[in-house]
Amino acid sequence: MKSGREIVEILEAYDLTGSYRAAAELAGCDHHTVARYVKLRAEGRSPEERAQRSRPIDDFMDKIEELVARSGGRIRADVVHRRITAMGFAGGERTTRRAVAAVKKSWQAGQRRVFRPWIPEPGLWMQFDWGEGPRIGGRRTTLWCAWLPWSRFRVVIPVLDKTLPTIVACLDATLRRLGGVPAYVLTDNEKTITVEHIADIAVRNPEIVQVARHYGTTIRTCVPADPQSKGGAENTVKIAKADLVPTSTNLLEQYRKFADLEAACRDFTDQVNTRIHRDTRRRPAEALLEEQQRLHPLPAAPFTVAFGTTRRVNWDCTISVEGVRYSVPHHLVDTRVWARFHGDELIVTAVTDTGPTEVARHERAQPGRPSIVDEHYPPRSRQADTDERVPRARTAEEAAFLALGPGAAAWLVEAAAAGVRGVRRKMTEAVALAKLHGPADVDRALGTAALAGRFADNDLLRLLAHQRDDDAAPTRASETHSLQPGTSAWSTFGTTTGEQ
Incomplete structure (x- = not known):
């Protein structure tokens, strides 16, 4: 194979001499080589084109093309090699792999799906799909992801199930967030939307038809197992899961409560709807204000039959x-x-x-x-039924007594629980003593009385006097203390000292 420079020199020599042999002497090659390059140039073909030599596998190319077409381009090269080896092919598996790869590439080029760009119109479409949410307390959650293709406005709502009432609730909340109803709603073929397919025709769930009629829209579904027909909703789910579901790539902490996930979804929607979109170069929240003029008005009452x-x-x-x-x-x-x-x-x-x-x-x-x-x-x-009630004054006398301080409130609670007689009279006496000794000292004495269980007529006066003379902390006998005389005097009975 000559280099590009050598080929140019051969063709220049031929143009100068007009003879194959003379050009061959000038270029230093065989005259047949000069003739071949001149012929390629005259036919408009590349001089660097190499002639395809016959190969042993060429006799089996028709069979390889048949197998690739029958399998839809999915057959493996080792399977093809076994089939053609049984038919008499003596070459290696490497040759078969190259031939199968070339045939698959040619077959896929003829079967490749061509997409026409979808140019959305304002107020015409809304799409929604479901995404797997994080687990909260061992329970699965689901993310409702909806978006408007024209304004790129997104709504993400966490839920605990995908039943029809939940769909209605999410749909109503989304439409009220958008401020209107689009003409069509596109989604997947779940049983809550599509009951079955007959001759590739989707049979709608009658309940979802009632919901769509209530809101003045039409429910449409994509082609089964064809995510390309609703790629916008698929991307919305992918982005939402990447930012909301804790993984090793985003290092998010696990949600402890469902309310935490709801707050995270609200923050996420606010963030994506207020930043400039890469395609439209506009903020979705601003574009929504323009699209709302093309949306249908919402009904005043939501669809509640499914709830x-x-x-x-x-x-x-x-x-x-x-x-x-x-x-x-x-x-x-x-x-x-x-x-x-x-x-x-x-x-x-x-x-x-x-x-x-x-x-x-x-x-x-x-x-x-x-x-x-x-x-x-x-x-x-x-509060439990056994919890103590906090005293609240109903009369002026009660207010004056409770105004002494927390010790007065504690005394009232303890005295009431002990069944003390003349509680109101003793409260009036305490208010009168507060004018002589000061509210702080009386409140302290009342607190001490409540702690020690002293509710007799003159106990408050004695405690005031004790506080004036001694600041020692009050003591209260425990349940294990007893005033009954013990038998310690008999401990030495019968000993040697006792006998003497």
Whole structure:
């Protein structure tokens, strides 16, 4: 094979002499070589083109092409080698691998899928998909990921299941976050959306059709097992999982509570919607303001049929379902909520200004055994029935006594528990003594009396006098102390000293 410079010199020599033999003498090569390069140039072919020599595997190329086409380009080279070896091929496996690779490349070039760029229109499409969320307390979570293709606005909501009521709640919350309803909603072919396929035609779930009709949109699904038809939603899921699910690459800490994951999702959506998008060179939140003009208006009331049956929240922050009481957050008292069973769990949903929200989730309970969650009640109401009540003044006399200090409150609690007679009279005496001895000394004496259990008529005066003369801390006999005389005098009875 001649180099490029040598080929140019041969062609120049031929152009100068017009003779193969004369050009060969000038270029220092054979005249047949000169003739070959001149012929290639005259045919418009590259002078550096090498002639394809016949190979032993050429007789089996038709069979290799047939096997590659039948397998859809997936057959392995070792399988092809065994097949053609049985047919009489005597070459090596390396030759077969090269031939199969060339045939596959040619076959794929003819079968390659060509995509037409999708240019979204404002207000026309919204896509959503599901992503595997982090585990919280050993329980699986799921990320609802929705986006508008035109404005690139994203919404991520964490949930605990993918049932139809949850889909409705997420859809309503997303649409209210967007401020309108697009013409079409594109998603995957799950059973909550598509019941089955008949002749490649998706049969819709009638309940999701009612939901779409309520919001004035149309539910569309992508081609099964074809993520390219909804690549935008797939990328939204990928980005959300990369930033929200703890892995060894992002070093995120595990979420201790579901509320922590909800807060992280809110922060994530705020972050991605307020930074400049790489393709549009605009912030999605700003583009959404323009797209909202093309969105359909939202219905005033959300679709609530899928949330279960309605229940009125009682004043004890509970609802009754099948004769069993379940607690709900205290701010929902005297409002209406929706309750439904999902497996062994009761899910309670409330509709707020921002859309449907899951407010409580209980394990299924039995009649006579209510399911009460302490976090549903304010801190003051979580005290046990045996906890002591804090004194609160109802009259002027009670206020004057409690104003002496914490010792007065402790004295009242202990005296009431001991069943002391004339408590109000003794409270009035304590207020009068405070004018003579000072409120601080009287409050200290009352605290000492409460600690020592001294509630007699003159005990407060004696304690005031004791405080004036001695600042020693009061002592109180324990349960093991007794005033009964002991038998220590008999300890030496019968000893030698005693006999003498």
